[in-house]
Amino acid sequence: MRALLLLLLVLTPAWAQYDLLVYGATPQGVAAAVAGAQEGLKVLLLEPGRGVGGVLTQGWLATLDLTKDREGLLQGGLFRDFYRRVGQEASFDVREAERVLWAMLREAGVEVRLEEPVDRLEREGSRLLALATPKGTxxxxxxxxxxxxxxxxxRAGASFTLGREDTGLDQRAMAATLVFRLEGVPWGAVLLALNYDGQVRRTGAGAWGRSGWGFGDLARGYVPSDPARYALRGLNLARQDDGSLLVNALLIFGVDGTDPLALERVRAEAALEADRVVAFLREKDPLVFGTARLAGVAPALYLRESRHLKALYRLRAEEVLLGRNFPDAVALGGYPLDGQAYFPRETPYLLGTPAPYGVPFRALVPGGPCRWAWGGRRGGRRASLARPPQAGLEKAPLVDFHQLAQSSSGVEALRKRLLGRGARLSSEERGRPEEGRRGFREAVSLLRRGLFAGPYYLRGSLGLADPILLGDFLANLEHYYRAKGLEDRLRVVLKARELYREELQRPLGRRLLNQLLLALGEAGVEGPEAVSRGEAAELLFRLLP
Known part of the structure; x- marks a missing residue:
């Protein structure tokens, strides 16, 4: 589940109606509200939309990104409770998931108010005092x-970057998705087709339990009504309790995730495109989809990217990939660094699979001029809670987050409480140290810009001594040339992908490398036949300034 933005400010208990107000009934919002209530706080959960569960239940993203190491799941705490209740499978029924989240909120005693978008904030200087919606303050x-x-x-004044702005490429955001529901598709035919593709044709497709993924070749044949706006990727499927399938496949480009009115308009327009997609599937694969019927679209778009917080600390790409941990880590991550396209028909992004890495507390604390506080004094009186969050924090002054982030005793008390609630904060698995290898400095620089692609099997490693795959080398060039609008060079790269499609997953040889460089107007390079990822990093660093 996504990290929370913590905006906790000081008031006198006599005026405050709630100890904790959580804005957004997303999965992370439900977890924050439930955890706060379990710690003895009076909690209000405000949601601008019509339901709880965010992207899982309103965006119908019904497959979990589960990450494991040798000890098991990296996710712990309240997630384990949710996971157990929805059936302990990667995919789940969205109606059951929403029922489970409501049950968790009721059991914890959280007050929930829906359809209450923030209208204005009441402040005293940099301090947030109250949140007002059209229905109340x-x-x-x-x-x-x-x-x-x-x-x-x-709205409270935190600073952000937009999309991938911090890479220096542009401010674009990854494509959004509208998930749609299909009825009338025989699951047995889906299982047979996807497992044949995966096991016999070695396409990477597959299906088990409620989950299915594949039909990539089929999707590539779809011609959208507006090719600059829509694309169809391989189908990710989640089977529901009523036998219907939720389909995560329709990509929407150029979506402004910060404009709620625009998002609803985009959703309504994309619903028409989903109808065209279903007609295409029925025509092109009648044995599997011939009786498919569109049975609705998700109440909300699945947004992959919008604002990125400028926090006290921002994780760097190499720290994620190589599995760095931190003394103030409050969570673990480890899911593959794969992402969707920024342009129609663009090769998806894959930078490898991280070793388990820590998420530092500092990465959740906004930087900038605003005074974000976690407690403290106002009018000479300390804010009191119904019950202290835990004994260790009772010994550490409840000061603003910037000071807490620099307090080793306060952070350690926080970590102990998280461990006591079942969180995992460390892993014995480590990334592979590669400092000193050829191309390390260049590879790290490229990785931070999303321009050093790597296969899934490279776990916790840049793989600098390994041969670079042709497809990875071309992907880096393609992503840069698309972002910078270098059309002539982009066409060379796309033609190479077309001509050498059957060799994309094979190592790049010297002869082909020099042919590519010649076609791009660059000088060839001498060396052994196999091109290492380290050498490729040095070359790409020069080609992609």
Whole structure:
């Protein structure tokens, strides 16, 4: 689940109506509200939309990104409870998931109010005092922004970058998706087709339990109504309790995730495209999809990217890939660094699979001029809670987050409480140290810009001594040339992908490398036949300034 933006400010208990106000009933928002209530706080969960569960239940993203090491799941705490209740499978029924989230909120005693978008904030200097919606004003001691677009943090003055702005390429965001529901598709035919593709044709497709993924060749044949706006990727399928299938495949480009009105308009327009997609599937694969019927679209878009918080610390790409941990880590991550396209028909992004890495507490604390606080004094009185969050924190002054982030005793008390609640904060697995290898400095620089592609099997490693695959080398060139609008060079790369399609997953040889360089107007390079990823990093660093 996504990290929270913590916006907790100081009030006197006599005026505050709630100890904790969580804005956004996303999965992370539900977790924050439930955890706060379990710690003895009076909690209000405000949601601008019509349901709880965010992208899981409103965006119908019904497959979990599960990450494991030798000890098991990296995700712990309340996630384990949710996972157990929805059946302990990668995919789940969205209606059951929403029922489970409501049950968790009721059991914890959280007050929930739906359809209450933030209208204005009441402040005293840099301090947030209350959140007002069209239906009421809610003062609180603590505020947590749990929206996927950081709407509350933005209004409160936090600083952000947009899309992939911090890479220096552009401000584009990854494509959004509208998930749609199909009825009338025989699951047995889906299982047979996908497992044949995966096991016999070695396409990477497959299916088990409720989950299915594949039909990539079929999807590539789809011609959208507006090729600059829509694309169809391989189908990710999640079977529901009623036998219907939720399909995550329709990509939408150029979506402004920060504009709620625009998002609803985009969703309505994309629903028409989903109808065209279903007609295409029925025509092109009648044995599997011949009786398919469109039975609705998700109430909300699946947004992959919008605002990125400028926090006290921002994780670097190499720290993620190589599995760095931190003394103030409050969570673990480890899911593959794969992402969707930024342009129609663009090769998807894959930078490898991280070793388990820590998420530092500092990465959740907004930087900039705003004074974000986790407790403290106002009018000479300390804010009191119904019950202290835990004994260790009772010994550490509840100061603002910037000071807490620099307090080893306060952070350690926080970590102990998280461990006590079942979180995992460390792993014995480590990344492969590669400092000193050829191309290390260049590879790290490229990785930070999303321009050093790597296969899934490279876990916790840049793989600098390994041969670079042709497809990975071309992907780096393609992504840069698309972002910079270098059309002539892009056409050379796309033609190479077309001509050598059957060799994309094979090592790049010297002869072909020099042919590519000649076609791009660059000088060839001498060396052994096999081109290592380290050498490729040096070359790409020069080609992609």
């Amino acid at each position: 809610y003062p609180a001691l603590y505020f947590v922004d749990a929206t996927d677009t950081a709407e509350l943090a933005f």
